[in-house]
Amino acid sequence: MxxxxxxxxxxxxxxxxxxxxxxxxxxxxxxxxxxxxxxxxxxxxxxxxxxxxxxxxxxxVMADEIRENASASVMINNLLQGFMGLGLLVGIAALGVVAARSVVERRKQIGVLRALGFQKSMVQFSFLLESSFVALLGIGLGVALGAGLSVQIIGAMKEYFASITYQVPWINIMAVVIIAYGASLLTTYLPARQAAKIYPAEALRFE
Incomplete structure (x- = not known):
């Protein structure tokens, strides 16, 4: 053949x-x-x-042809996962840049909070909480949209491959979620720590 x-x-x-x-x-x-x-x-x-x-x-040999097709599919899948990882890396880096810019723009507000009695840990926690909300919102939307899109794709493919089944790789998804969330917190930790070290007198005279 x-x-x-x-x-x-x-x-x-x-x-x-x-x-x-x-x-x-x-x-x-x-x-x-x-x-x-x-x-x-x-x-x-x-x-x-x-x-x-x-x-x-x-x-x-049919077995060789099947293996070649499977290896090509795996290669394409790995390529798509590589693009996904690159997108996550860019998004996480952007979140760190936004956090650093937020510290600079709200320097006076941070000084007022410190003058009112806010501890360093409270200021740092507020920035980490804000970044966590943004990160979790983005991760949740990404997972939901990805799952919905995959359901639509599998539904369309069932017209040609009736035996195809849809299985959610929960372990892989949870690993990506944990890594993305941990990396986002890590990139925002330094800006949050910098915000916590701002002295009230220095911040209030900053222009």
């Missing part, structure tokens, strides 16, 4: 079934052979090519 025949659309059936359905003879596009256990499929494929070399036969 040639690689073109493996990827071509058509009907996989016996010659008897084709002869019973069509009045005109329909030549087969490919032949499939089921080998006994212990027989080397690669050796048989090469022997078939040598035997039918005048007819230009190309013999392929």
């Amino acid at each position: 040639s690689q073109e025949a493996f990827y071509a659309s058509g009907i996989l059936t016996s010659q008897e079934t084709v002869d019973s359905l069509f009045s005109q003879p329909v030549p087969p596009l490919a032949y499939m052979f089921q080998l006994k256990d212990g027989v080397d499929a690669e050796t048989i494929a090469r022997a078939l090519e040598v035997t039918f070399v005048k007819h230009g036969m190309q013999a392929e």
Whole structure:
């Protein structure tokens, strides 16, 4: 069986079934052979090519074709996950930049809070809480939109592959959520710590 025949659309059936359905003879596009256990499929494929070399036969091992298709799918999936990781990295870095800018813009407000008796830990906690809210909101929306989109894609694919099933990889999702949330807190920790170290007198005369 040639690689073109493996990827071509058509009907996989016996010659008897084709002869019973069509009045005109329909030549087969490919032949499939089921080998006994212990027989080397690669050796048989090469022997078939040598035997039918005048007819230009190309013999392929089905297991090898399936593995190649699976490896290509895994490669595409890894590429998409790499883009997802890059997007998470950019988003986390942007959250850290926003937190640092927020400290600079609200320097006087922080000084007023410190003058009113707010402890350093309270100021730091307020910035971490704000960043946590933004991070959790973004993560939650991302997971919800991703799950909804995947359901739509699987639903559309079921029209062509009836046996396909939808399984949510909860372990992978939880790992991504924990890593993203932890990294977002880590990037906002330094700006929050910087905000907690602001002295009231210094902040109030800052322009």
